[in-house]
Amino acid sequence: MTITTSDAAAQLQQYIDRLERLEDEIKEVRTQFNEVILEAKGSGFDTKVLRQVLKIRKMKPHERLEQEEILATYLHALDMEDA
Amino acid sequence: MTITTSDAAAQLQQYIDRLERLEDEIKEVRTQFNEVILEAKGSGFDTKVLRQVLKIRKMKPHERLEQEEILATYLHALDMEDA
Amino acid sequence: MTITTSDAAAQLQQYIDRLERLEDEIKEVRTQFNEVILEAKGSGFDTKVLRQVLKIRKMKPHERLEQEEILATYLHALDMEDA
Amino acid sequence: MTITTSDAAAQLQQYIDRLERLEDEIKEVRTQFNEVILEAKGSGFDTKVLRQVLKIRKMKPHERLEQEEILATYLHALDMEDA
DNA sequence: CACTGGAAAATGCCGC
DNA sequence: GCGGCATTTTCCAGTG
Numbered sequence: 001m002t003i004t005t006s007d008a009a010a011q012l013q014q015y016i017d018r019l020e021r022l023e024d025e026i027k028e029v030r031t032q033f034n035e036v037i038l039e040a041k042g043s044g045f046d047t048k049v050l051r052q053v054l055k056i057r058k059m060k061p062h063e064r065l066e067q068e069e070i071l072a073t074y075l076h077a078l079d080m081e082d083a
Numbered sequence: 084m085t086i087t088t089s090d091a092a093a094q095l096q097q098y099i100d101r102l103e104r105l106e107d108e109i110k111e112v113r114t115q116f117n118e119v120i121l122e123a124k125g126s127g128f129d130t131k132v133l134r135q136v137l138k139i140r141k142m143k144p145h146e147r148l149e150q151e152e153i154l155a156t157y158l159h160a161l162d163m164e165d166a
Numbered sequence: 167m168t169i170t171t172s173d174a175a176a177q178l179q180q181y182i183d184r185l186e187r188l189e190d191e192i193k194e195v196r197t198q199f200n201e202v203i204l205e206a207k208g209s210g211f212d213t214k215v216l217r218q219v220l221k222i223r224k225m226k227p228h229e230r231l232e233q234e235e236i237l238a239t240y241l242h243a244l245d246m247e248d249a
Numbered sequence: 250m251t252i253t254t255s256d257a258a259a260q261l262q263q264y265i266d267r268l269e270r271l272e273d274e275i276k277e278v279r280t281q282f283n284e285v286i287l288e289a290k291g292s293g294f295d296t297k298v299l300r301q302v303l304k305i306r307k308m309k310p311h312e313r314l315e316q317e318e319i320l321a322t323y324l325h326a327l328d329m330e331d332a
Numbered sequence: 333c334a335c336t337g338g339a340a341a342a343t344g345c346c347g348c
Numbered sequence: 349g350c351g352g353c354a355t356t357t358t359c360c361a362g363t364g
Contacts, residue, residue: 009243010244015123015128016140020137026112036098045329049100051338053099053323053326066312070305073096074302076295077178080174088327088328134236150215152219153212154215157211157215157216158219161219161262185289185303186306188279193298198271283346338361341359344355346351346352346354347352
């Protein structure tokens with residue numbers, strides 16, 4: 001878009017405002033996240049391991065891709081039309 | 084499992100819960116962010132440039148100027164100043 | 167397993183092998199690339215700007231000019247032309 | 250680095266050359282990769298599934314992080330000093 | 333306080 | 349040409 005009208009300029013300003021507002025929110029929540037991590041550290045937990053646990057829990061769903069599904073993928077790969 | 088460990092487990096669970104809740108929030112807000120970007124795109128704005136604008140606004144003018152200057156120097160050294 | 171499938175399996179295996187070999191090559195060259203970047207860094211060059219230069223050289227001057235113009239327009243609309 | 254000497258300029262030119270050379274190599278190998286994918290497609294394989302197979306094989310090593318190791322991580326997380 | 337590794341984001345690519 | 353996915357780059361916390 002070539003901004004020729006002041007309307008377009010105002011619209012751009014609005015989008016930028018909204019986006020920066022959302023970025024601020026993200027930053028804020030991330031700060032809270034870090035605070036909790038620090039708090040956990042204060043309780044004696046190893047932050048690195050903590051993050052690892054979170055990661056593992058996030059990965060879990062992906063491991064539905066386990067064994068059977070992998071096998072299915074291979075079988076599908078072999079189920080070609082005229083090979 | 085000893086009582087101590089059991090306590091620790093409960094505490095760990097709590098921290099994990101809080102952290103995952105915060106992660107969810109971040110994810111949610113980021114989704115909103117992307118939606119606004121898409122909306123702006125629908126209004127005819129160039130999303131890539133939009134992101135560039137946000138980045139520029141986040142940078143301190145000083146930093147930005149410095150980066151630009153280095154770039155100019157490199158381009159000059161390569162006889163590319165008009166690129 | 168039918169003969170057809172067995173054939174397909176062998177063929178699949180071959181394709182996978184070739185593809186993985188090529189993936190390895192790419193990975194290897196990328197490693198070399200990163201090493202050169204590091205070397206340049208060691209010589210005092212700013213790696214981020216270095217990457218920027220490569221990107222600029224890859225772009226057709228026309229594209230680049232266009233992008234810059236859009237950016238200038240946006241910044242102007244936001245009264246940020248001096249950023 | 251502020252490039253003041255022609256030596257530095259020459260050095261920069263050399264780094265850029267080397268990096269672009271490596272980028273070309275990568276591009277070339279990637280082209281070969283795509284050609285093999287196309288060839289496989291011509292043999293009746295579904296390219297999407299093919300890529301999926303490659304991905305799965307790449308992930309496999311990461312799944313050493315399975316069960317026992319995950320358990321170990323949790324146990325470690327609970328093995329705090331003074332909780 | 334620079335380096336390193338890992339998470340998040342942006343870019344670019346492939347298929348539709 | 350666009351949307352989704354994979355790669356690449358950037359950012360940031362942790363560490364010596």
